Amino acid sequence: MAQVTPPSSSEEPPADDAAKTAESGDAPASETQPGDIVVVGQRIRGAVDTDVKPELQLSEKDVASYGASSIGDLLAAIAPQVGGGRGRGGGQPVILLSGRRISSFRELRNIPSEAILRVDVLPEQVALKFGYAADQRVVNFILKPNFAAVTLEVEAGAPTDGGGGFHQQYEGSVVKLAPNSRINLSSEYKRDNAITQAQRGIATVPTTSDAIDQTPYRTLQSASDDFTLEGTVNRYFGDVTSATLNATLELASRNPLLGLASVPFTQSDDSVFTRSFPEYGALDQSSRTTTGHLGALVDSSLGKWKGSLTGNYDIVHSTTITQRGLDPVAAQAYIAGGGDLNAIFPPVALVSRDPDTADSRNRTFEIVANANGPVFDTAAGPVNLSLATGFQQFNIRSRSVRSGAVATADLTRGQKNAQASLDIPLARDGEGVLGFARSLSVNANIAYRDLSDFGGLTTYGYGLNFAPIDAVQFTASSSTEQGAPSLSQLGSPVIVNPNSFVFDYVTNTTVVIPTITGGNPALTADRRNVLDFGINVRLKKPDGLSLVANYIRERNDNPISSFPTLTAAIQSAFPDRVVRDSAGQLISVDLRPINFQREETDRIRVGLNYSSGGGRGGGPPMMGRGRPGGGPAEKPKLNYRFSLYDTVYLRDRIFIRDGLPVLDLLDGSATGSGGGQARHTVSTDAGAFYDGLGGFLRLSYGSATRVDGGTAIAPAGSTLDFGSKFNLDLRAFFDFDQKEKLVEAHPWLKHTRLRLSVNNLTNSYQRVSDENGIVPLSYQRGFVDPVGRYVEISLRKQF
Known part of the structure; x- marks a missing residue:
């Protein structure tokens, strides 16, 4: 027998019967026969209107298991699941509120986590719908209507x-x-x-x-x-x-x-x-x-x-x-x-x-218009168009004084941009030109930016979403993007940092020298091409288990990078950045950003997520302040979740310029002081919440790497082994509202939470040594991780 359950207050009431049919995928009412049972599904209010399924969903109970104080705190806690985007935002996702754009994340970051109804994490190409580039994951926060x-x-x-x-x-x-x-x-x-x-x-x-x-x-x-x-x-x-x-x-x-x-x-x-x-x-x-x-x-x-x-x-x-x-x-x-x-x-x-001084003022103004909606209908559904246009103006003024010498910069950039993306359904539940597929759609996008100091830059791409069955979804996308260096990378004031510890691979010694940081006005624009193939599987048994996998291929011409580790190859490529005395000892190094010729990266990202609540926003909505126990009394129930992600790098190499060695970051080269690129980077976390007591455990791991900096001066002594990175964080908390008798005896404990956090529980750090097992002075433990194990206690009270 079919059971009909009234929608909770968190769901949007249907506008009409046609809307019900569109959401449920069942035949229209006119095609049903007497005695048919029609099951109607409804999209939760604030969910993103897309056929692309979320890679991860967090219900209220899932959110509670993190012990997060705010939306910003929660986003930091789930960073391994939402990060790793391939864009220029440092892996930060696009943030939406109830399926709509926001002016900036500042709007939401301090809202208490108890106000969250559900969190959806969606693939990168969903960002196109909202006028963003398809290179960052999308996180949609759905809040409670009353809080x-x-x-x-x-x-x-x-x-x-x-x-x-x-x-x-x-x-x-x-x-x-x-x-x-x-x-x-x-x-x-x-x-x-x-x-x-x-x-x-x-x-x-x-x-x-x-x-x-x-x-x-x-x-x-x-x-x-x-x-x-x-x-x-x-x-x-x-x-x-x-x-x-x-x-x-x-x-x-x-x-x-x-x-x-x-x-x-x-x-x-x-x-x-x-x-x-x-x-x-x-x-x-x-x-x-x-x-x-x-x-x-x-x-x-x-x-x-x-x-x-x-x-x-x-x-x-x-x-x-x-x-x-x-x-x-x-x-x-x-x-x-x-x-x-x-x-x-x-x-x-x-x-x-007289001291050295550096002063900078950065101003940014932008205005962006975005619109999206259907342009016409097909048998498989509406064709949706997204349009965005905007204007930005950036200005940086800097003045630096080094040893009495004055340097100034006054850079202004105006930027006009326009973007369009089209989402075309080809099949849906047996309808459309390819009706054999449950769901099939393609999308295309193009964008143009006109920069006052770099001219025109273009971005274009296309993608595919295919769901042969309800539980499985395939995605594929390709994008080509031109990007200019930021004004900060071009014109930040030059700063000399005295007494910096630097390991010199050429002489196999640690030196204490001044280093130079700031902007580089000689930087040029880059061109990035990305291919992404993904699969998302959501199982019904056990309910709440989902599997995701992506293959990502990136090719970047003229990539912008911070100055890399000072090996012999890097010194040969950038001799003007290094100053040595007559004996070959390093005197100073200029660490301002540079352009390489080309970078190639291939990686696979696989992950699984499980939530005992089904991971689909299950469980009754919490009342009042949104705290467990704020509504009708319920028997305590254990809620738990688990996630595991592994990113495997298949290729990561940099071409400095013609005639110079290739930097293979997986085999002996590096661009930073922390070693090369780890072949495996693993992140796993588990959380549970029961009767007011919650806990959250996260483990992160990066495999060992090696850096070869050998030269004729030191053919063997300048190779460093960078050990694996291992970190374990613990968060435990107690919500006093779950203990009614305790709160009745001590009313001041109402709406109070106590939390204990331990970062780097095992007090581990990355060990670095040369081939003789000796730790270079610049890689002593205090330099690698000055904080070590860190313990924090917090007391939180709501009124």
């Missing part, structure tokens, strides 16, 4: 190795969600104390003739302070039009210590004795950043078409002051006047040199 809470949270944590690194954080938010409005206000302050090299037992590297230990005067983790104030207001006008306004202010400061000031003194026998000055105190670098953001969005519908207009304005002001130590003339004059070289110098002899 209100004032939330306060206090966090405190520290490394178990002791000796600095204490963390404190204070957060407060006010959120009110209603069917026709949304308001959320939040503030946050956090502070991290410094960790010095001495506190982590870093071996002393003499840099002066007096061989004084400078490790207490150098930081591995700088002291930092961050303050954020944010507000968002959303309101519906009528049934289909809404407007959103978001404003954010962020203040951040960093204060790394750079070691002791030193002065070379010429003695009576013309020898040079370099002395450091602990009485002068540690040299420091003071960085202050102020960020302001204003965003607005108007979203509306006209018939079956949906559209939005988004505007954003951002300004970032950053100032860096780097101390340069003592004036050698004044110090030398003091010694010439009879001063004792080995005694403490009087203040009159400790004259400071």
